Amino acid sequence: MNKSEPGQNSMNPENKEDDIDIGQLFTLIGKGFSNIFNFIGTIFKTLFYWVVLFILFLRYNFTKIILAAVLGGIIGGIYEYGIKEKQYESSMTVEPNFGSALQLYKNIDYYLSLVKQDDYERLASSLGITQEEAKSIAHIEAKPYSNENQVLISYKNFIKALDTNTVKLINYEDFSEELPIESYKYHIIRFASTDKYVFSKLESPIINSIVRNVYYDKLKKTATSNLNSRKSALESSMIELDSLRSLYKKVLLAETEKGHSGTNIFMSDKASHTKEVEVFDKYMLMNEELIDVNKKLTEENEVINVVSSFNSIGMKVKTWYKNYAILGVLGGSIFMFLFISFKELDKLLVNFKK
Secondary structure, rough: OOOOOOHHHHHHHHHHHHHHHHHHHHHHHHHHHHHHHHHHHHHHHHHHHHHHHHHHHHHHHHHHHHHHHHHHHHHHHHHHHHHHHEEEEEEEEEOOOOOOOHHHHHHHHHHHHHHHOOOOOHHHHHHHHHHHHHHHHHEEEEEEEEOHHHHHHHHHHHHHHHOOOHHOOOOHHHHHHOHHHHHOOEEEEEEEEEOOOOOOHOHHHHHHHHOHHHHHHHHHHHHHHHHHHHHHHHHHHHHHHHHHHHHHHHHHHHHHHHHOOOOOOOOOOOHHHHHHHHHHHHHHHHHHHHHHHHHHHOOOOOOEEEEOOOOOOOOEEOOHHHOHHHHHHHHHHHHHHHHHHHHHHHHHHHHHOO
């Protein structure tokens, strides 16, 4: 009679247990995936159910919502085009120098606070206009003129003064997000008023309120004096360089004539030509510096430059989100939608109570 080996008998129960464990594992994994798919399917079914309910709600109450929107639009249109005073707006673009943008924004915030407080007497005194004209002002704001090129130029000028290691710590994205208002070159001042003729009277008071600042006036005088000194030094140096260039030309011409006559040459043609080129290069660099100085003298001639003035007559404000006819349509439809919704909810609560 053949007997099984002891090793084989001892391995059979373990193999069976491994097979059972693996089978249970796959069963659990299958149930897990099945539960996940069922859960996702339940979510989509629930969303679909509520979407259908919402569409049915709109279908049954569509006429009421449309009538409410039309009624709101009519009421808003009557106010917008019949009762409400027409508003006009105009803007001025300025270029502040010597950090005067900070004072500009401070002054604009002050004017706006007077408008919100209905303090038309102080506003009229600050802007040099009558109280009736001050009462016509509805809104004042100032914001920097920003585009990608302006920010890029500011970033380029900023990193010029930094060392290589520091530049690595400040990237362009971080710089553009944290760029302070005084770093922008141009700024836009916008006024809104019910009087379309008041804008031409606002430019001088706004500019003078900054120009009269003693600190900025001192900075302007110092900068102008330094630029004029730099200009004089560059012009004098350029005159000397021009004389030196003429001298080198004469020497080169004289040495060429000596060379033709067979006399020993004191200075080689190549050396003379190199000296003349070096002097010419220095002359051109100074000429570029002089151009920059003249440009700065023009730009920094005033504490704040007016790039474009207010229009003599304001333009009518045409912003759709401030049009009461459109707001009436939206308000009427939303009000009716909420009214019907609360009414249906009240019915559900009463039925639930019963």
